[in-house]
Amino acid sequence: MSPTRSLALVSLSSVLLLAVTATDAQAAVQRFDGRYTASYKGLTANARMTITPARNGTWMYLTTVDHMLANMSQATVFQEVGNHYRPLGGSDRSSYASVKRGVTTSYNWATGQARWSGDVKPNRAGPVSLQNGDMDALLINLALARDVPPGRPLSYRMVENGRARPMNYRVIGRERVTIGGRNYDATKVAQGGTEKQTIAWIVAGIPAPVRIVQRENGATTISLQMNSWSH
Structure with missing residues (x-):
C-alpha cells in the first residue's frame, strides 16, 4: 500500500472516530x-420535568404536576449502562383533597427482580423478572428522545405497576411546534390503538418529549405541552 493511500485511510478512520465520539x-x-x-x-396545571445528577454517576428523572386541588410526582433514579437507561429505584406520589397515595419501586439487578411497595394491591407487588433493557414509563420518554432523531427501532419493554409489557412506537408524521417563541420540527410517534393510545412529539436536541398526549377511545384524557426548557 502506498504511503499516500495509507495516510488517506488513517485520515478517514480519524474522521469516523470523531463522528462516533460526537454521536x-x-x-x-x-x-x-x-x-x-x-x-x-x-383541569389545567403547571408541570415540570427535570434530569439532574444523583450519587455515584446516577441520575434522577423527576416529573411533578402542581394544582391547587391535586399534586403528583414521579421520580426514577437510573444509570446509563451501554445503550440502556437502567432504572435503580422509583417513586410515584399523588394527593387529591385528603386522599394520598404512594408507591415505591425497587429494581434489584443482582437478583433480576423488580418489586413494588406502598399503596399497591398484592397481585401488583411483584416480583417481576427483569430483562436487560427494561425501563419504566419515565425512562421510555428519554429513550424516545434519544432514538427517534437517528431513526432507531422504537421497541421497548416497560416494567411498571407489577407487570412487564412491550411498548412499540411508530412514526406517524411530522409537525411544526412552538416552544418559548421558537419554532421546531417535531416527529410524532404513537403507541397503542384506538381504545388507548399515547402520542409523543420529539424534537432533535431536546432530551425529553415536547408534548405527550394520552387518548382513550379517541378522546384526549391527559396532555403535557412544553412551554420552555434549558440544560
Missing part, C-alpha cells in the same frame, strides 16, 4: 429542566 456524546444523559402545561379531564 456518543450527544446521546449521553444531560441535565434538563422543562416547564409544561398539563391538562387532565378539564
Whole structure:
C-alpha cells in the first residue's frame, strides 16, 4: 500500500472516530429542566420535568404536576449502562383533597427482580423478572428522545405497576411546534390503538418529549405541552 493511500485511510478512520465520539456524546444523559402545561379531564396545571445528577454517576428523572386541588410526582433514579437507561429505584406520589397515595419501586439487578411497595394491591407487588433493557414509563420518554432523531427501532419493554409489557412506537408524521417563541420540527410517534393510545412529539436536541398526549377511545384524557426548557 502506498504511503499516500495509507495516510488517506488513517485520515478517514480519524474522521469516523470523531463522528462516533460526537454521536456518543450527544446521546449521553444531560441535565434538563422543562416547564409544561398539563391538562387532565378539564383541569389545567403547571408541570415540570427535570434530569439532574444523583450519587455515584446516577441520575434522577423527576416529573411533578402542581394544582391547587391535586399534586403528583414521579421520580426514577437510573444509570446509563451501554445503550440502556437502567432504572435503580422509583417513586410515584399523588394527593387529591385528603386522599394520598404512594408507591415505591425497587429494581434489584443482582437478583433480576423488580418489586413494588406502598399503596399497591398484592397481585401488583411483584416480583417481576427483569430483562436487560427494561425501563419504566419515565425512562421510555428519554429513550424516545434519544432514538427517534437517528431513526432507531422504537421497541421497548416497560416494567411498571407489577407487570412487564412491550411498548412499540411508530412514526406517524411530522409537525411544526412552538416552544418559548421558537419554532421546531417535531416527529410524532404513537403507541397503542384506538381504545388507548399515547402520542409523543420529539424534537432533535431536546432530551425529553415536547408534548405527550394520552387518548382513550379517541378522546384526549391527559396532555403535557412544553412551554420552555434549558440544560
